[in-house]
Amino acid sequence: MFGSKEKCAICGEKLSKLTAIHLKDGSICPMCNRISTESPLASVEGVKAAWDENHRRFQEFKETMVASEFGSGFMFLDTEHQYFYLSNSKKPKTEPAIFKFSEIDEYAIQKVGQKTITKSKGGIGRAVVGGAVFGLAGAVVGAATAKTETKTTGGIDILKVSVCSNGLKSVISLSNPPLKAEAMLNEMMNVE
Numbered sequence: 001m002f003g004s005k006e007k008c009a010i011c012g013e014k015l016s017k018l019t020a021i022h023l024k025d026g027s028i029c030p031m032c033n034r035i036s037t038e039s040p041l042a043s044v045e046g047v048k049a050a051w052d053e054n055h056r057r058f059q060e061f062k063e064t065m066v067a068s069e070f071g072s073g074f075m076f077l078d079t080e081h082q083y084f085y086l087s088n089s090k091k092p093k094t095e096p097a098i099f100k101f102s103e104i105d106e107y108a109i110q111k112v113g114q115k116t117i118t119k120s121k122g123g124i125g126r127a128v129v130g131g132a133v134f135g136l137a138g139a140v141v142g143a144a145t146a147k148t149e150t151k152t153t154g155g156i157d158i159l160k161v162s163v164c165s166n167g168l169k170s171v172i173s174l175s176n177p178p179l180k181a182e183a184m185l186n187e188m189m190n191v192e
Contacts, residue, residue, distance in 0.1 A: 038169035114155035
Protein backbone atom coordinates (compact mmCIF):
# COMPACT_ATOMS: atom_id res chain seq x y z
CA MET A 1 0.00 0.00 0.00
CA PHE A 2 2.78 2.45 0.87
CA GLY A 3 5.33 2.96 -1.82
CA SER A 4 7.80 5.77 -2.07
CA LYS A 5 5.26 7.61 -4.24
CA GLU A 6 2.55 7.95 -1.55
CA LYS A 7 1.84 11.63 -0.93
CA CYS A 8 -0.41 13.67 1.34
CA ALA A 9 -3.75 14.16 -0.41
CA ILE A 10 -3.80 17.80 0.73
CA CYS A 11 -0.29 19.30 0.57
CA GLY A 12 1.57 16.71 -1.52
CA GLU A 13 4.28 15.94 1.06
CA LYS A 14 5.78 12.44 0.91
CA LEU A 15 4.27 10.02 3.41
CA SER A 16 5.72 6.98 5.12
CA LYS A 17 4.02 4.22 7.08
CA LEU A 18 5.00 6.00 10.29
CA THR A 19 3.75 9.47 9.38
CA ALA A 20 0.60 8.83 7.35
CA ILE A 21 -2.77 9.66 8.89
CA HIS A 22 -5.44 7.49 7.28
CA LEU A 23 -8.80 9.07 6.62
CA LYS A 24 -11.79 7.26 5.20
CA ASP A 25 -10.83 8.07 1.60
CA GLY A 26 -7.11 8.81 1.61
CA SER A 27 -3.99 9.60 3.62
CA ILE A 28 -2.67 12.92 4.85
CA CYS A 29 0.42 14.15 6.69
CA PRO A 30 0.48 15.10 10.39
CA MET A 31 0.73 18.82 9.56
CA CYS A 32 -2.48 18.73 7.52
CA ASN A 33 -4.17 16.63 10.21
CA ARG A 34 -3.68 19.38 12.85
CA ILE A 35 -7.11 20.74 11.98
CA SER A 36 -8.87 17.37 12.41
CA THR A 37 -6.97 15.33 15.03
CA GLU A 38 -10.14 13.92 16.60
CA SER A 39 -11.99 13.15 13.36
CA PRO A 40 -10.75 9.77 12.09
CA LEU A 41 -13.79 9.39 9.83
CA ALA A 42 -13.16 12.71 8.09
CA SER A 43 -12.89 12.81 4.33
CA VAL A 44 -9.98 14.30 2.42
CA GLU A 45 -12.42 16.82 0.89
CA GLY A 46 -13.66 17.79 4.38
CA VAL A 47 -10.12 18.43 5.61
CA LYS A 48 -9.29 20.34 2.40
CA ALA A 49 -12.37 22.53 2.92
CA ALA A 50 -11.33 23.17 6.53
CA TRP A 51 -7.86 24.26 5.39
CA ASP A 52 -9.37 26.52 2.71
CA GLU A 53 -11.45 28.16 5.46
CA ASN A 54 -8.33 28.35 7.65
CA HIS A 55 -6.38 30.13 4.87
CA ARG A 56 -9.20 32.68 4.63
CA ARG A 57 -9.16 33.19 8.43
CA PHE A 58 -5.37 33.53 8.40
CA GLN A 59 -5.61 36.31 5.79
CA GLU A 60 -8.27 38.12 7.90
CA PHE A 61 -6.49 37.60 11.24
CA LYS A 62 -5.65 40.91 12.95
CA GLU A 63 -3.72 40.32 16.14
CA THR A 64 -5.32 42.43 18.86
CA MET A 65 -3.94 40.60 21.88
CA VAL A 66 -1.11 38.20 22.71
CA ALA A 67 -0.95 36.42 26.04
CA SER A 68 2.47 35.20 27.12
CA GLU A 69 4.90 35.39 29.98
CA PHE A 70 8.59 34.54 30.17
CA GLY A 71 8.98 30.88 29.26
CA SER A 72 5.33 30.31 28.35
CA GLY A 73 3.58 29.55 25.09
CA PHE A 74 1.55 32.13 23.22
CA MET A 75 -2.19 32.73 22.78
CA PHE A 76 -2.92 35.00 19.83
CA LEU A 77 -6.34 36.65 19.66
CA ASP A 78 -8.23 38.64 17.05
CA THR A 79 -11.10 40.08 19.08
CA GLU A 80 -12.63 41.79 16.04
CA HIS A 81 -13.22 38.51 14.15
CA GLN A 82 -13.27 36.40 17.36
CA TYR A 83 -10.42 34.16 16.16
CA PHE A 84 -7.57 32.64 18.15
CA TYR A 85 -4.63 30.30 17.80
CA LEU A 86 -2.02 28.77 20.09
CA SER A 87 1.70 28.55 19.42
CA ASN A 88 4.87 27.63 21.27
CA SER A 89 6.75 30.38 19.42
CA LYS A 90 6.21 34.10 18.81
CA LYS A 91 6.42 33.61 15.04
CA PRO A 92 5.11 30.20 13.94
CA LYS A 93 6.99 28.69 10.98
CA THR A 94 3.84 27.20 9.47
CA GLU A 95 0.35 28.58 9.11
CA PRO A 96 -1.40 28.03 12.43
CA ALA A 97 -4.80 26.38 12.74
CA ILE A 98 -7.10 29.30 13.53
CA PHE A 99 -10.38 28.76 15.34
CA LYS A 100 -13.36 30.92 16.28
CA PHE A 101 -14.13 31.56 19.93
CA SER A 102 -17.51 29.87 19.36
CA GLU A 103 -15.80 26.67 18.18
CA ILE A 104 -14.29 25.95 21.62
CA ASP A 105 -16.02 22.94 23.20
CA GLU A 106 -13.92 22.63 26.36
CA TYR A 107 -10.42 22.99 27.72
CA ALA A 108 -8.24 21.55 30.46
CA ILE A 109 -4.83 22.25 31.91
CA GLN A 110 -2.98 19.07 32.86
CA LYS A 111 0.35 18.55 34.58
CA VAL A 112 2.52 16.12 32.60
CA GLY A 113 5.74 14.46 33.74
CA GLN A 114 5.32 14.91 37.49
CA LYS A 115 7.22 12.65 39.86
CA THR A 116 5.87 11.58 43.23
CA ILE A 117 8.54 11.19 45.89
CA THR A 118 7.82 9.47 49.21
CA LYS A 119 10.33 9.71 52.04
CA SER A 120 10.21 7.92 55.38
CA LYS A 121 11.50 9.76 58.41
CA GLY A 122 12.54 8.10 61.64
CA GLY A 123 12.07 4.50 60.47
CA ILE A 124 15.50 3.30 61.61
CA GLY A 125 15.27 5.02 64.99
CA ARG A 126 11.80 3.62 65.59
CA ALA A 127 12.94 0.13 64.55
CA VAL A 128 15.85 0.25 66.99
CA VAL A 129 13.66 1.42 69.88
CA GLY A 130 10.90 -1.09 69.00
CA GLY A 131 13.47 -3.91 68.71
CA ALA A 132 15.10 -3.04 72.02
CA VAL A 133 11.77 -3.01 73.83
CA PHE A 134 9.78 -5.76 72.03
CA GLY A 135 12.31 -7.75 70.00
CA LEU A 136 12.00 -8.51 66.27
CA ALA A 137 8.24 -7.85 66.17
CA GLY A 138 8.79 -4.47 67.85
CA ALA A 139 11.47 -3.58 65.26
CA VAL A 140 9.06 -4.34 62.38
CA VAL A 141 6.23 -2.35 63.98
CA GLY A 142 8.60 0.51 64.81
CA ALA A 143 9.86 0.72 61.22
CA ALA A 144 6.30 0.52 59.87
CA THR A 145 5.16 3.46 62.01
CA ALA A 146 7.75 5.83 60.56
CA LYS A 147 6.37 9.12 59.33
CA THR A 148 6.14 9.33 55.57
CA GLU A 149 6.22 12.51 53.53
CA THR A 150 4.95 12.54 49.95
CA LYS A 151 5.42 15.39 47.52
CA THR A 152 5.14 15.85 43.78
CA THR A 153 7.82 17.65 41.81
CA GLY A 154 8.53 18.67 38.27
CA GLY A 155 6.28 18.36 35.28
CA ILE A 156 4.96 20.96 32.91
CA ASP A 157 1.48 22.32 32.37
CA ILE A 158 -0.19 21.42 29.08
CA LEU A 159 -3.26 23.31 27.91
CA LYS A 160 -5.58 21.16 25.77
CA VAL A 161 -8.43 22.87 23.95
CA SER A 162 -11.13 20.81 22.23
CA VAL A 163 -12.58 22.57 19.21
CA CYS A 164 -15.09 21.74 16.50
CA SER A 165 -14.78 23.58 13.19
CA ASN A 166 -16.62 22.76 9.97
CA GLY A 167 -17.76 19.45 11.46
CA LEU A 168 -14.17 18.40 12.26
CA LYS A 169 -13.08 17.91 15.84
CA SER A 170 -9.56 18.61 17.00
CA VAL A 171 -7.57 19.01 20.19
CA ILE A 172 -4.94 21.72 20.13
CA SER A 173 -2.25 21.79 22.79
CA LEU A 174 0.08 24.37 24.27
CA SER A 175 2.90 23.58 26.66
CA ASN A 176 3.47 26.04 29.50
CA PRO A 177 0.36 28.13 28.81
CA PRO A 178 0.29 31.76 29.97
CA LEU A 179 -1.08 32.32 33.46
CA LYS A 180 -4.05 34.22 31.97
CA ALA A 181 -4.99 31.34 29.63
CA GLU A 182 -7.80 29.95 31.76
CA ALA A 183 -9.45 33.33 32.34
CA MET A 184 -9.11 34.23 28.67
CA LEU A 185 -10.62 30.94 27.50
CA ASN A 186 -13.55 31.40 29.89
CA GLU A 187 -14.17 34.85 28.41
CA MET A 188 -13.82 33.57 24.85
CA MET A 189 -16.33 30.78 25.49
CA ASN A 190 -18.85 33.27 26.90
CA VAL A 191 -18.69 35.72 23.98
CA GLU A 192 -22.00 35.89 22.14
